[in-house]
Amino acid sequence: MKIIEIVHEKCIKCLECVAECPSHFFLNEKNDSENIVLFSDPYSSCIQCGHCLSICPTDAIIYQSIEKMINIPKNSMDFDTLFPQLKLLLQTKRSIRRYHTDPVSETKIKEILDVMKYAPSASNARAWKFLILTDPKKIKTLSLKIVKTISLTRKLVTNFFIKNFFIYGELRKTIKEPGFPVSLDRIINDSLAGKDPIFFDAPCVIFLYSPKYGNLAGCDSGIIMTYGMLVAETLGLGSCWIGIAQESLQRLRSLSKFIGIPRGHMVWGCFTLGKPVPKFNQIPPRPDLSVIDIS
Ligand SMILES: Cc1cc2nc3c(=O)[nH]c(=O)nc-3n(C[C@H](O)[C@H](O)[C@H](O)COP(=O)(O)O)c2cc1C
Numbered sequence: 504m505k506i507i508e509i510v511h512e513k514c515i516k517c518l519e520c521v522a523e524c525p526s527h528f529f530l531n532e533k534n535d536s537e538n539i540v541l542f543s544d545p546y547s548s549c550i551q552c553g554h555c556l557s558i559c560p561t562d563a564i565i566y567q568s569i570e571k572m573i574n575i576p577k578n579s580m581d582f583d584t585l586f587p588q589l590k591l592l593l594q595t596k597r598s599i600r601r602y603h604t605d606p607v608s609e610t611k612i613k614e615i616l617d618v619m620k621y622a623p624s625a626s627n628a629r630a631w632k633f634l635i636l637t638d639p640k641k642i643k644t645l646s647l648k649i650v651k652t653i654s655l656t657r658k659l660v661t662n663f664f665i666k667n668f669f670i671y672g673e674l675r676k677t678i679k680e681p682g683f684p685v686s687l688d689r690i691i692n693d694s695l696a697g698k699d700p701i702f703f704d705a706p707c708v709i710f711l712y713s714p715k716y717g718n719l720a721g722c723d724s725g726i727i728m729t730y731g732m733l734v735a736e737t738l739g740l741g742s743c744w745i746g747i748a749q750e751s752l753q754r755l756r757s758l759s760k761f762i763g764i765p766r767g768h769m770v771w772g773c774f775t776l777g778k779p780v781p782k783f784n785q786i787p788p789r790p791d792l793s794v795i796d797i798s
Pocket of ligand 1: 596597598599600743744745746747748
C-alpha cells in the first residue's frame, strides 16, 4: 500500500491525518492565502500503516493497493456484550492436546489467516510467512523425527562430560533439573506407544517463519500467532503452541528443510489446530500478575 497524493477538492482540512500519522508525513501548509494538507515522504519511509486512510472522513487520500479499504459499520460494536464475551473467550481458551481426526477445512484456515493479517507488527514490518501442514503422514513423520532428536538429547544429557563441560547457560540449568529427563522419557515412551506427543495427532499444524529481522520479531510472532489461536476458538477449533517443535526446527536445519522452510529463515512458532476432544467445565486458577504499584 502506497500513499500517492491528497485530492484537495475532497479534503475538508479536519487535520486528522496530520494528527494521526505516526511518522508526521502529513503537513498543514499555507499555499498562497489558503491552508492545504500535503503528504511529504521524501525518503519513502512511510510504514504503510494506513491510519491516514482509516481516519480520513472524505476519502481524500489517493493510495495504491491491491487490497481495498473496508468500511467500519456504524455502532457495530456493542462494548457491553463485547467485553464479557471477549473476557470469557480469553479465560476459557486452553491448550488442546487431544483432537478429533476430522480435517480442518480450507475455508476455516483461510478465515483464520484473513483475521491474522490484521495483527500489529513493529514498524508494520509484516515479515511473517506461513507454512501449513495438513497431511497426517507428513505431520506424523515430522513428529517422529522430533522425537528422534529428543531421544538423542536424552542420551547426551545423561553423559557427565557433556552435561558439565559442553552445555552452558540456561540450557545447562534446564537439563540439570530433575524433571527434565522425566519429561523427555514421557515423550519418548508416548511415541513408542504409538501416540504423537509432539502434535497430538492434530489434523493441522501452522508454522510461522521469516528471515531474521530486528529485535522485535519474536513479539510480532507471538502476537499474530495468538490472534490465530483466538480466532480459531470462535470457529470451534482448539489449538496449542508447540514450543518443542519450534525449538527443534530452529536447531536442526534437516527438520525445517523436511517441511519446506527455505534456507536462511527462522521458525518463530507453530501451533496445532483441530476440533478439540476435551470439554472443560471450569476456568483453572491463575495467580494475579505481578505489578509494581506506581500509585
Ligand atoms: C511459547 C509456548 C510454547 C509452548 N510449547 C508447548 C509444547 O511444546 N507442548 C505442549 O504440550 N504445550 C506447549 N505450550 C502450552 C503451555 O503448556 C500452556 O499454554 C500452559 O500450560 C497453560 O495452559 P493453557 O494454555 O491451557 O492455559 C506452549 C505454550 C507457549 C505459550
